[in-house]
Amino acid sequence: MQKNNGQELAEIKKTLKNLLIKDLSLEDITPDDIRDDDALFGEGLGLDSLDAVEIVVILQRNFGLEVKDLENRKDVFYSIDTLAKYVLENKKNGS
């Protein structure tokens, strides 16, 4: 059965949270602890610029996205919500 956008977006968010926890070695954090609209950088999840490097790798490896499309896209990196929406609109292979 074809998934609708809402279901697919929810799945992407879940996948992103799991990948962030695993690849960024976020200790003592579960997917449920990360709210969809929490800021990823600074206050919120408290990630830094080098964590952004890993996020870019996650987006490349798991969703086929390219770095060049992410330049100047501050809005994309704001939260899980914004990341997931960007992935949904631009992904080139299945997660």
Place this chain on the structure above:
Amino acid sequence: MDVKKRGNRLGFWFFRTSLKLFGLSGAYGLLYPVCLYYLVFDRPAVSSCMAYIKMRFKTYNFFQRSFAVYKLLINQGKGLIDRYYSFYKPDQFDMELKGYGKVKNLLADSHKGMILLTAHVGNWQISMRGLEGLKKTVYLLMSPEENAAVKNTLNIDNEKGKVKIISPDMFLGGVIEIMKVINEGNIVSIMGDRSYGHNTVEVSFLGNNISLPNSAFIIAAAVKCPVVVLLSARVSRKKYIVDVTNIMEPRYTSRAKKQDEIKAYVQKFARILEDYADRYPFQWFVFRDLWESKVQ
């Protein structure tokens, strides 16, 4: 030493005029009394170099250390004069490039670029010119306030020039831009001997621990590009050596081991710097106490 704070228009005019009238010797000659003045009266300048001198020359007494600081100040002054001179007369300095062929092959064999990891040694601005033959755009990661000092020398952001700036003040410290330009086959130059308090690891250096930045290696591991260490040294009156023989391919085998494996690359870079400080002790212009709070 902060040149902008310690030089003024009149001072620069004296140096420029003596360079034009008397050549390099004339301009160098002015350095000796000027640096002596700094040695005697500019305590912040002296204490900023003294930490390195104490670590590098552990057996020196007060007078030997003071003379070492004097030599360091003079060498930095000569570097600044050389940089200015080379801007107006580009072919005045011989440059021996060590490892250039290997770097050229690396770039030819891959569609990706590389990270040049350098330090405040020798005359990195002049040494960048030695890499012009690679025909790649070089992006310098540096903050805007540092730009003014090197902008003219390197034709930065000039349409003809192949040197551009990525500011760490950009969104996410410029890492997205860095990854993008490397993926496009360009070169990004990062200073590896100065930490700004975050994204650093502790490594052993000259007998004690210091914090050095790990960002170059983390980015290289993510983009899967090499890190080429670039160190230059002034070896005679008009000759510089540019050494790019140290090449690393940072990778980590697993998430669990990432921190330790990246730290090993930073430690390797520290060893390369130690070797440099051993061979050219008065050409590493480290005007801050890297060991602060780290000495046991």
